[in-house]
Amino acid sequence: MTKKSVVSEAQEIQLAIELIQLGARLQLLESEVSLSRERLIKLYKELKGMSPPKGMLPFSTDWFLTWQPNIHASLYINIYKFLVEYAGATGIEAVMKAYKLYLEQMPPAAGEEPLLSLTRAWTLVRFFQGNMLQLAPCSKCQGKYVVNALDLNNDYQCGLCHMPSRAGKTRKAKDAAALAAA
Numbered sequence: 001m002t003k004k005s006v007v008s009e010a011q012e013i014q015l016a017i018e019l020i021q022l023g024a025r026l027q028l029l030e031s032e033v034s035l036s037r038e039r040l041i042k043l044y045k046e047l048k049g050m051s052p053p054k055g056m057l058p059f060s061t062d063w064f065l066t067w068q069p070n071i072h073a074s075l076y077i078n079i080y081k082f083l084v085e086y087a088g089a090t091g092i093e094a095v096m097k098a099y100k101l102y103l104e105q106m107p108p109a110a111g112e113e114p115l116l117s118l119t120r121a122w123t124l125v126r127f128f129q130g131n132m133l134q135l136a137p138c139s140k141c142q143g144k145y146v147v148n149a150l151d152l153n154n155d156y157q158c159g160l161c162h163m164p165s166r167a168g169k170t171r172k173a174k175d176a177a178a179l180a181a182a
Contacts (some may be wrong), residue, residue, distance in 0.1 A: 009071040
């Protein structure tokens with residue numbers, strides 16, 4: 001092995017560790033890191049104390065267009081685009097940096113997972129690169145939100161300016177309100 005390949009492998013391991021710590025699924029790791037699947041599974045088990053979750057990655061743009069996920073996805077993609085355009089970030093590094101900034105702005109509640117996982121953030125970037133999703137300005141607040149690229153978005157209103165009638169009326173919100181009242 002040459003010194004270059006040793007450094008490269010060490011960098012790949014470090015990248016894999018950072019991705020796993022941020023919550024990356026195995027499929028994301030396999031796409032972005034050149035380590036073998038077996039090595040990635042072993043590394044995941046060492047760091048998380050369990051096997052990586054099984055199952056397919058999200059493959060539909062629909063999740064990003066629903067009310068609350070849309071707000072989080074829009075925040076994330078705006079951070080990502082800013083880092084790419086003005087900070088020179090690229091590739092998986094841009095995805096990770098934007099995700100860390102997203103988590104600073106939208107930290108999950110204690111014991112909860114973030115609404116937007118790293119894997120969903122990575123998928124969102126891929127949907128933008130594939131021109132399946134794009135940003136459209138809200139006709140009221142002028143913020144830029146994730147929309148389906150094939151929809152007509154001339155008079156788009158975001159989920160904050162035009163909140164759905166059931167927004168915030170989840171069972172979890174009801175339980176929290178009941179607990180606060182007690």
